Amino acid sequence: MKALFLDRDGVLNVLRPNDYVKNPDELVLMPGVAEALTLCHKHFDYIFVVTNQQGIGKGLMTERDLEDIHAKLTSALPFIDKIYHCPHLKSAHSFLRKPSIGMALQARREHPGLRLKESVMVGDASTDMLFGRRAGMTTVLVGDNSDCATAQPWLVDYRYNDLLAFAESL
Ligand SMILES: [Mg+2]
Numbered sequence: 001m002k003a004l005f006l007d008r009d010g011v012l013n014v015l016r017p018n019d020y021v022k023n024p025d026e027l028v029l030m031p032g033v034a035e036a037l038t039l040c041h042k043h044f045d046y047i048f049v050v051t052n053q054q055g056i057g058k059g060l061m062t063e064r065d066l067e068d069i070h071a072k073l074t075s076a077l078p079f080i081d082k083i084y085h086c087p088h089l090k091s092a093h094s095f096l097r098k099p100s101i102g103m104a105l106q107a108r109r110e111h112p113g114l115r116l117k118e119s120v121m122v123g124d125a126s127t128d129m130l131f132g133r134r135a136g137m138t139t140v141l142v143g144d145n146s147d148c149a150t151a152q153p154w155l156v157d158y159r160y161n162d163l164l165a166f167a168e169s170l
Contacts, residue, residue: 001113002046002119002120003045003107003111003114004043004047004048004119004120005048005119005137006050007049007098007121007123007124007125010123011142012030012049013027014028020055020060021055024069024071027069029077030163032162033163033164035167036167037167038079039168039170040079044119046081046082046107046111047079047080048080048081048107049082049084050084050098050103050107053085054089054097056087058089066085084103086098086103099126100131100134101131101135103131104131117137120132121137121138122140122163122166123139123142125148126145126148126152126155129148130152139155140157140159140160140166141158142162142163143162
């Protein structure tokens with residue numbers, strides 16, 4: 001069994017610079033993601049989202065707010081099987097927070113037969129690439145975060161403009 005692991009902000013929805021998506025109204029999907037997941041669904045047994053959400057740890061939003069946001073996300077993108085999130089502050093050094101691999105291990109624990117080595121991590125940041133690399137996955141960088149690919153090329157297996165371009169390459 002293989003899974004597609006997706007970062008959320010900057011991959012599925014538009015980044016809010018220096019801010020967080022704090023309520024469903026602030027969640028704006030990137031173009032082409034619904035079509036992309038329809039294609040990905042044919043190639044992977046599972047589609048998971050793995051997202052750091054320290055806005056909760058900072059008190060800017062609640063777990064309930066995040067549930068509402070993710071209800072909107074999964075109703076727009078029904079091929080998402082599960083969303084894992086880390087609410088803890090970066091300073092808490094949580095094993096759940098990317099680039100640590102707690103969320104990948106949690107997914108594997110909950111889905112017997114899931115092979116991380118055959119799975120793929122798609123993200124827009126070097127923390128996503130390090131998470132994928134440490135978990136033994138293939139890594140895919142999307143978006144225009146060129147410093148990640150140039151500064152740490154060993155972390156990035158493939159690069160695409162966006163999730164749809166990756167999905168069309170499968
Ligand atoms: Mg991101």
